[in-house]
Amino acid sequence: MDPHSELNQRLADLMRSAQDGSGPAYAQLLREITPLVRRIVQSRRRFLQAADIEDLVQDILLSLHAVRKTYDPARPFLPWLIVVIRNRLAGSARRYSRRQAHELQVDDLAVTFSEQQDNSASEVYRDPEALREAIAHLPAAQRQALEMLKLREMSLKEAAAQSGTSVGALKVSVHRAMASLRKALKG
Amino acid sequence: MNTDELIERLAQTAEPVSRLRPPPTRTALWFALGIPYVALVVVVMSPRSDLFTKLSDPAYLIEQSAALATGITAGLAAFASIVPGFDRRILLLPILPFAIWFGSLGLGCLQSWIQFGPDGLSLYPDWFCFPAILLVGMVPAIAMALMLRRGVPLTPHVSTALGGLAAAGLGNFGLRLFHPQDASAMVLVWQMGTVFVLTALAGWAGHLLLDWHVLLERARRRVGYR
Numbered sequence: 001m002d003p004h005s006e007l008n009q010r011l012a013d014l015m016r017s018a019q020d021g022s023g024p025a026y027a028q029l030l031r032e033i034t035p036l037v038r039r040i041v042q043s044r045r046r047f048l049q050a051a052d053i054e055d056l057v058q059d060i061l062l063s064l065h066a067v068r069k070t071y072d073p074a075r076p077f078l079p080w081l082i083v084v085i086r087n088r089l090a091g092s093a094r095r096y097s098r099r100q101a102h103e104l105q106v107d108d109l110a111v112t113f114s115e116q117q118d119n120s121a122s123e124v125y126r127d128p129e130a131l132r133e134a135i136a137h138l139p140a141a142q143r144q145a146l147e148m149l150k151l152r153e154m155s156l157k158e159a160a161a162q163s164g165t166s167v168g169a170l171k172v173s174v175h176r177a178m179a180s181l182r183k184a185l186k187g
Numbered sequence: 188m189n190t191d192e193l194i195e196r197l198a199q200t201a202e203p204v205s206r207l208r209p210p211p212t213r214t215a216l217w218f219a220l221g222i223p224y225v226a227l228v229v230v231v232m233s234p235r236s237d238l239f240t241k242l243s244d245p246a247y248l249i250e251q252s253a254a255l256a257t258g259i260t261a262g263l264a265a266f267a268s269i270v271p272g273f274d275r276r277i278l279l280l281p282i283l284p285f286a287i288w289f290g291s292l293g294l295g296c297l298q299s300w301i302q303f304g305p306d307g308l309s310l311y312p313d314w315f316c317f318p319a320i321l322l323v324g325m326v327p328a329i330a331m332a333l334m335l336r337r338g339v340p341l342t343p344h345v346s347t348a349l350g351g352l353a354a355a356g357l358g359n360f361g362l363r364l365f366h367p368q369d370a371s372a373m374v375l376v377w378q379m380g381t382v383f384v385l386t387a388l389a390g391w392a393g394h395l396l397l398d399w400h401v402l403l404e405r406a407r408r409r410v411g412y413r
Contacts, residue, residue: 019203019204019206021202026201027194027198030194030197030198034190059403061190061193061194062193062406062412063399063402065197065201065410066402066406067271067402069206069207070270070339071271072207072209073206074209075272079272080271080272081271083271083272084271087339088399091399158400162404
C-alpha cells in the first residue's frame, strides 16, 4: 500500500471510530489533519495574518465536526476532507468580499465631506481610551450589537442568529450606538 | 480558545452520529416514501377515464417514463450534491431523461403542427396544472427538503433546484395519471412551465434550507465555543 492510501485508510478508520463516539480517536484524527488544514489555508490565503489563519482553521475544524455524519467510511477520507476545506474557504472569501464592499462604501462617504470634518472626526476616533469608555457606557444591547458588527465584523445574519434578535433590531441598535458614540466623543 | 483547546473540546463533547446513507439508498428511500403518496392523490382525484388506453400509447409511455426518470435522477443528483467527495458529474445525470421528456413534448408539438397547422398549437389557460403538480409533489418535496438538510451545504442553490426538479417531476408524473390533458403544446407550456417555475423557486430557496451558518451555530453551542 502506498503512503497516500495508507494515510487515507488510517484517517478513514479514525473517522469511523469517531462517528461511533470514540473521543480519543476523534482527537487523534483532528490532531493529524490540523497541520494539513493549516497548510491549505496558508497556501490559499497568503495575505492573512497568523491569527486570521488560525480563525479559519478553527472554523474548518468546527465545520468538519458539524458534518462528520456525512462521511461514508467505505469511501476515501481525504477527498471528503478537501472538499469541505475548499467549500469553507470559498465561503470565507465571499464573506471577505462582502466586508470589503462595505468598507468601500464608507470610503466613498468620506469623500463627500469636507477635509476638515473628516480629519477632525478621525482625530477624535484615534483616542482609544475615550472610545473604550464611551463604548462601556452604552446600553448592553447597543454594546453587543456594536461589538458583533463593528469589532468582530460579523454579518448582520450571523450577529442576529448569535444574539437571538432580528436583523432590523440590530441595525437600529448599531445606528443608535454610533450616534451615541459620535455625540460622546465630540462632547 | 486556541486550536488545541478546540480539538480537546470537540473530542470531549463528540457523541456517536448516525451516518448518512449513500445517495442511491437515500434516493430509493425518498422514492419509496413519495410514490405511495402520489398513488394516493391519483386515487383521490380519480384516475383519468382513458388511462388503460393511454398505457398502450408509446408517446404517453415515453413521456411518463422520462418524467419519472427525471424525478429519480434529479433526486439522486440532489442527494449526491450534499456529500463531499462525490463525483460532481453526477449532477448532470438528470439532463438525459429531461431532454427525452422535453424532446417528446416538442415532437408532439411538431406532429400537431404538421397535422392541424397552427390550430394544433393553440393554447388556452389551464391553471389547474400549477396547484395540481404542487399538491402531488408536496410530500416528495417536503421529504426531499428534510433529507437534504442532513447533508453539507456545498452548493445550496443547485442542491435545492435538483430537489425541486425531482419533486416536480414526480408531481407531473402523477398529474398525467388523472388530468386528461394530452395536447403537447398545452403540456409543454402549462405542465413543463410549472415544473420550471417550481425548480426555479426551489433553487432560489437554497440558502434558506441549506446554510453553513445554522450548522456551525449548532456545533458552537454544543461545544461551548464563542
